[in-house]
Amino acid sequence: MALHLLIDGYNLLHQIPELVLLMQEDPEEARKALLKQLQEYQRIRRHKITVVFDAWGRNEPQSKVNIKGIQVIFTAHGETADDYIKRRAAKEKERAVVITSDRAIRSYVETYGAISVTSRDFLSRMEAAFYEEMKGEKLAFEPRPRKRLPKKARQRLAKIAKL
Template sequence: MPAKLVIDGYNLIGAYGLMRNRDLQNERDTLIKKLSDYKKIKKFDITIVFDGWRSNNLFEGYDRTGGVSIIYSRTGESADEVIKKIVKGGQGRENFIVVTSDREVADFCNRYNATVVSSGEFKDKMELASVFQTDDFSKDEDSFQESGKLSTKKKGNPRRLSKEERKIRSKLKKL
């Protein structure tokens, strides 16, 4: 089952440093475009949540652009609360990867076995994925392994990480 990314939109915009010009619509569109490109590379189910608590919307707003699901919270409700609802009510919570810089949301998600990644760390992973999306890099690695000249494989590690830590690292590696 593929991982499901749930992203706090304005936290990630802040990690990119896009909040300088205060044109929120343009900043949201830029971020959604980057996430759409990332989805093409990684094939994750991506949901981004934006604060809409200052708007006059009585209901949550839903949209889908470039394969990215977008949720705007309703009046009086923050994106953090929407993210908590998604994680709490979600099936297969261990497949959730929540991107937020908010410690309260991170602690809540950890209690429900969701993996939490800071916005800054996720931004770096997105940029790396876009750099290494070409097949040239993977072909080079295969040729080294086939020739037998360079091998990074190790046989047994006495300092093996715990099962939980290995699960978390495996999910983070997929980013």
């Protein structure tokens, strides 16, 4: 089953120090820089990626644009990225992997069977993917547990390992 990464765009962007600084000067360039990193990641891992940004006061309807294989959503006026991600994850259930550090969103989407990963953890996995491609070697993230985990926990770990 192919994974669909639903990314809280500003939440992830604010985890990257150089993009935080760029965001203060030129938000459009900061978003482009984030999307460029995600495009490189997508080229390596081949996951479907949707990045959702809040409307931030735009008085426009929701807009969707596909930028080199990544779907970018700007929510409609009055809708938050959180609302969109929750709705989409509830619809996609087990296929969805939600990338956000917002505990409320993570808890909500997991009740529908989606997997959630913090933005920091995802960045670590994205950097590992870049390293693996460059060096040609696989990095191990989690030590293997000594006891057999429950089936749901094993399935969750298997999906996260694909990141």
